Amino acid sequence: MQSPLLTELVNALKILPSVGPKSAQRMAYYLLERNRQGAQKLADVLQESIEKIGHCERCRDLTEDPICHLCSSPSRNANELCVVESPSDVLAIEQSGIYRGLYFVLMGHLSPIDGIGPEEIGLPQLEQRLKEEGVEELILATNPTAEGEATAHYIQQMAQPLGIKVTRLAQGIPLGGELEYIDSGTLGQAFAGRK
Amino acid sequence: MQSPLLTELVNALKILPSVGPKSAQRMAYYLLERNRQGAQKLADVLQESIEKIGHCERCRDLTEDPICHLCSSPSRNANELCVVESPSDVLAIEQSGIYRGLYFVLMGHLSPIDGIGPEEIGLPQLEQRLKEEGVEELILATNPTAEGEATAHYIQQMAQPLGIKVTRLAQGIPLGGELEYIDSGTLGQAFAGRK
Incomplete structure (x- = not known):
């Protein structure tokens, strides 16, 4: 249907979390039609990140x-x-x-x-x-x-x-939460941990 | 806060359509933590696409x-x-x-x-x-x-x-559309073009 390389690009973009076939297609067209500079930047930074980013020896971040x-x-x-x-x-x-x-x-x-x-x-x-x-x-x-x-x-x-x-970390009701919408497990924790 | 290169990667991912700061962050972590192979593939295909994909001389696709x-x-x-x-x-x-x-x-x-x-x-x-x-x-x-x-x-x-x-292209009610949810402009077109 479309060019093989474009199909390959769409497939490569589909690995991103919560990106489906339609979004990947849109991203590929956007990168190639409207923002080649951004696409080049993304390719470069991604390559550099893969090569250089590892884990901290002390905290593993x-x-x-x-x-x-x-x-x-x-x-x-x-x-x-x-x-x-x-x-x-x-x-x-x-x-x-x-x-x-x-x-x-x-x-x-x-x-x-x-x-x-x-x-x-x-x-x-x-x-x-x-x-x-x-x-x-x-x-x-x-x-x-x-x-x-x-x-x-x-x-x-x-x-x-x-x-x-x-x-x-303390468990309980999150700030701004409304009691009626909070799950019973959290509510149970909040009661047990009342002070 | 985080490493400068990681921040740069997040910013580069943010140019993608409908990708905000949170999604870009998630994508960056996903690529580096869980799928370096996919990240490498994406970097390579993106680079190749930027270099090779242009417009068809006849139809501009x-x-x-x-x-x-x-x-x-x-x-x-x-x-x-x-x-x-x-x-x-x-x-x-x-x-x-x-x-x-x-x-x-x-x-x-x-x-x-x-x-x-x-x-x-x-x-x-x-x-x-x-x-x-x-x-x-x-x-x-x-x-x-x-x-x-x-x-x-x-x-x-x-x-x-x-x-x-x-x-x-003909204009009118889309297949599977329900009349009550269709905007008045489309409905007007559908009436005017009835046959």
Whole structure:
């Protein structure tokens, strides 16, 4: 129907999350018809990112440096360590501006069915860090899902013998939420945790 | 906040149509964390497309060949020429399977305010084609918008002295449409064109 190379471009764009055949088609036409400069920029930056962006040696976050700028910042409080599942969680917490400590990014959660065990999410590295560095508080900020809870539980068990204070993000009603629309699980947590 | 290169990648992805900051962020993380192979493929195909894909010399559609495969196909009826605004319109008409003639892609519509005149949408080239090739029917399939109608009117004026039959796509109620939800303009057209 259309040129083979254009079809290939549409297929390559379809791998992007929540981009279907129609959107991919629209993106391909947009890039080639209206914004070749932007397309060139995207191709270049994407190539450079693939080559240079790896994981921070300390926190496993995505970065093009050996140690990311958060880990190497002298203004962060090294006594607090916050464990999250993905780089986007770091971004969300940083945007809230509430936390000044360091991070450890699991890059996933424990999921034995998918072959993801403690090694795959860097827990030996985390344990060594807890032993060697003067971490006073370990904040478990994994997602409030079954896998996230299981992962948090596992890490808690690991940190307890080391005498480190382990905390978990508070659960309850989100700001601006209306009671009638909140699921019963969250409501149950909110009642149980009332103060 | 995050690594400069990652920020650059997010900004480069934001140029894609209907991709905002959150989606771009998600795409960047997805490409780097979960699908580097797909990311590499996208970077390569995008680069190749930018270098190779240009416009067909006959119909102005996007293609990597000098003459696109539709224009060079011997099985198409060269007596019919369908004028559309963009390559995606060609694709939509081809998918319907109803048309076996050739196309002419304007790559836009007349819009004097934006400095888009007859030259910019290839009308001299179209006129020459109408004069030199034995086109018997010119089908105006520009969009049913003010600009599309104006463009169609202009082309009709251009083709009339050449004695070519000029037609326009029928307007009315779309298949499966429900009367109560159809806008009054369309309903008016459907009434006026009843048969």
